[in-house]
Amino acid sequence: MVSVLAYVFRVVHMLSMALLLVEVLAPLLLPPRPQGPFSSKVFAVAGALAVLSGVINSVLLAPSKNMLARDAALWKVVLYVKLGVVLLLFTPLSKLLPRDLEAAKVPAMLLLVLLASWMRFFREGSARTRASKAR
Numbered sequence: 001m002v003s004v005l006a007y008v009f010r011v012v013h014m015l016s017m018a019l020l021l022v023e024v025l026a027p028l029l030l031p032p033r034p035q036g037p038f039s040s041k042v043f044a045v046a047g048a049l050a051v052l053s054g055v056i057n058s059v060l061l062a063p064s065k066n067m068l069a070r071d072a073a074l075w076k077v078v079l080y081v082k083l084g085v086v087l088l089l090f091t092p093l094s095k096l097l098p099r100d101l102e103a104a105k106v107p108a109m110l111l112l113v114l115l116a117s118w119m120r121f122f123r124e125g126s127a128r129t130r131a132s133k134a135r
């Protein structure tokens with residue numbers, strides 16, 4: 001059951017991430033075009049889904065149960081960095097920031113993808129080490 005949920009929320013995570021990438025990259029790559037009536041709502045929902053699916057994935061992956069304790073602590077620090085960046089740049093909280101952070105969105109997306117991919121391999125490596133020590 002957990003693996004089905006983990007699969008579903010990973011798919012939701014990837015789809016919301018893809019939508020946010022479109023939001024960030026389209027103005028740089030495509031000629032200006034009128035925004036459809038739902039564009040801003042779609043991107044707001046994508047930001048919310050990225051956070052929701054990310055939090056659910058974090059719980060389902062149960063790092064404390066599956067990774068070495070020191071590695072799990074580092075994995076969580078990186079997770080909080082990701083969460084903070086997303087909350088500040090891709091949710092309505094971004095409106096509270098004093099200056100326009102549009103320019104920060106492209107490097108932020110790159111950072112998030114780099115961190116996320118590292119998190120996966122780091123977690124899997126740590127889980128393998130923990131499992132082999134337990135044998």
Ligand code: HEM
Pocket residue numbers: 013017020050051052053054055057058061079082083086087090109112113116117118119120121123
């Ligand atoms: C725009 C925002 C985000 C982007 C671009 C992004 C990107 C990604 C990508 C590409 C992966 C897959 C990594 C892989 O399987 O190799 C991933 C996984 C993950 N993301 Fe995100 N993410 C975002 C937001 C968030 C947020 C807000 C959270 C949490 C609060 C989060 C938590 C996670 C977790 C826990 C995983 C699984 C990591 C693992 O397998 O160890 N993400 N993310």
